Amino acid sequence: MIDFSTRRTTMVDTQIRPADVTKFPIIEAMLHVRREMFVPDDLRETAYADAVLNLGKGRSMLEPRTFGKMLDAVDIQGNELVLDLGCGLGYSAAVIGKFSEAVVAIEENEYMAAEAESILAAEGCLNVAVLQGKLAEGAAKHAPFDVIMIEGAVEKIPAALVSQLADGGRMVAVFSQKGQGVVRVGYKTEGHMSWRFTCNAYAPVLTGFHKTHAFTL
Template identity: 35%
Template structure:
């Protein structure tokens, strides 16, 4: 396989047509090697437009979904970011290039270990991976400028939203199959949140989140 041609095709045929037009994001996808974060058994599919299985219950988000979420978060150099569901660390590595610091949590101990090793090999020094479920966030590190749920949930817990700074934003994929939507929730004041629906997609569930609604928009 011609890796660089496959990467080019992923960007130009999958990601750019999905309204990912931010040159910062497109350029970053050429630098952060997605294949280095994919399990050996699936490396040949690293650039394919599918979710890749990581464990019996966890999947790596499709490339275009990762890229679109990253674009919509609009991270800046001073931002502190919370990522729920680090998986093998690919999105963690991408966000680390735009943010000041990334705190990532991963419930699966094996995946968390892989993420730490992958980030170390990639030279990422401003990201930390904690082994824990993510529904309760990381209150000790709050408040955050941005929170990303790297997988789907039935609803966004109120406690996570409370860990946003005023002006902070949370990106998540919400709903149940076959209908899920990526949403951006912005904290506009201490007690007020604004929700914008971004796009329809389907993604694997994040562990540790209630299936019953915990927060209604």
């Protein structure tokens, strides 16, 4: 039988802490949320690998280091409402829910959204609501959000998401640039976003977040 508890501790000690993720709530959440429950059965053995996991149906789970760095950079507070875009089977939302007021998790794939809702309920994540819908459209009915987490890479940020971020709020994503990627945190001030580099990272570009490339002769 696999000792997932030991693997979880090893993940934090060898992937998260060495990446200078030091905020106690993040460490505590990643030590306690059972990552193996949020992947398909055939991926459970590799749930704690230092790699992007392909969940199928066009969705991936960020590698633990990248996810931890994003959380550390965006600095979610206990009284904040978070929009989690591309939640897959719900792992990211489960972790974020441990140290935020509430999480609205969006998953575009109908099957995955239903699975995420079921797993989160079974794992006792009572402050997470899962909605099925297009990631790039966000969840306007529940806005404004203090923090928006994008669980994948983007080439552009849709204006709809910026409008759903509260003034003074933060947004974090992996920006894809010619096959390379960087994590950036955006800060909204008086309706405008300013972005800061956090670290290098890789993630597949999410549906709805590709740039439209004009045809030229």
